[in-house]
Amino acid sequence: MDSLLALLKKKSTGQGSFALENIKCDFFISDFDKPLLYTFAPFGEASADTISWGFEFGKNLDVNVIAISLVSNESWYQDPELYELALNLGKLANFSEILGYGGSMGGFGVSVYSNILKIDRLLLLNPFSTLDPNIIPEETRFRWYQRNLEWDSRFNDGAITCSKGVVVYDPLFKLDALQAKRFKDFKLVKLHGVGHQIPMHLNKLGLLKRLVIDFLNNGSDFAWFYKASRNRRFYPGYFAWMQSQENIHLTQRRKATITKCQHSLKKLISSKPGVDSVTGKDIDFIRDLALDNESKDLMKAKMLMEIALKLRPEGEFLKMKVSSYNKRLDGPDL
Secondary structure (H helix, E strand, O other), X not given: OHHHHHHHHHXXXXXXXXXXXOEEEEEEEOOOOXXXXXXXXXXXXXXXXXXXXXXXXXXXXXXXXXEEEEOOHHHOOOOHHHHHHHHHHHHHOOOOOEEEEEEOHHHHHHHHOHHHHOOOEEEEEOOOOOOOOOOOXXXXXXXXXXXXXXXXXXXXXXXXXXXXXXEEEOOOEHHHHHHHOOOOOOEEEEOOOOOOOHHHXXXXXXXXXXXXXXXXXXXXXOHHHHHHHHHHHHOHHHHHHHOOOOEOOOOHHHHHHHHHHHHHHHHHHHOOOOEOOEOHHHHHHHHHHHHHOXXXXXXXXHHHHHHHHHHOOOXXXXXXXXXXXXXXXXXXXX
């Protein structure tokens, strides 16, 4: 901890890591005229011997990063040592802008410390605002933590943040929607039909990197996001969640439609040329459709070309195109 605080006090640059009793922190300070991005790891992403969640991603985006994770999830960021660290960082961190990023439990962590850290803007993906049953009695997840942690403490509620920002969530998932809507004056961005774990789904859909870059640049137009997210109909995870019990909007009629679409996608992906009515001409059609979308919708082009490659795994041109699309679209996994 002292090494990071010394850098900030002297306004020096450097990179390193340190561990407190239950806190792991990785930091990269390169330019005080650039933003500082705090990242807080979601539940289950912490490890004492690995790089903290979000650190490499932020570093590769050429911003200053302080990435915080928990050695044990049992505290839900309600650690006195983290509070002390946050107080010191709030006094010493002097950058062009202070930003915060977190998903799920990490969304709670970064928002509940945002006032202390003096964070200007937050990007929250399916965040928890609180587990306090007095505030959200409908919340049924993480019952042990509800019962055993002190939810009347200063770490009670991330939604009382003074920061502004963006919340991305699935409005079809009732519990996530309840949590997301508590962040007043935030821009609410909806990703329908994927449930929880929004960072993972965004990464697989190829949308995460651009979303974070837009956030860093203070972008406010999400028309591109809604257009690109329509491609989730090519994403198996979309159909899987839409059929789950978490989808309270799943009527029998909708279930039949989803099952039909899911079956068609599975058939298209798993079939081989000449089997199940998929022919070489069909593969050529999918390839050409991908090429037609290169300049209009690169994410759709990638998904279509990946389907063509699965049907024709020996295709060198298909391999080359998929690799090219990945280089243009994919960012590090967050």
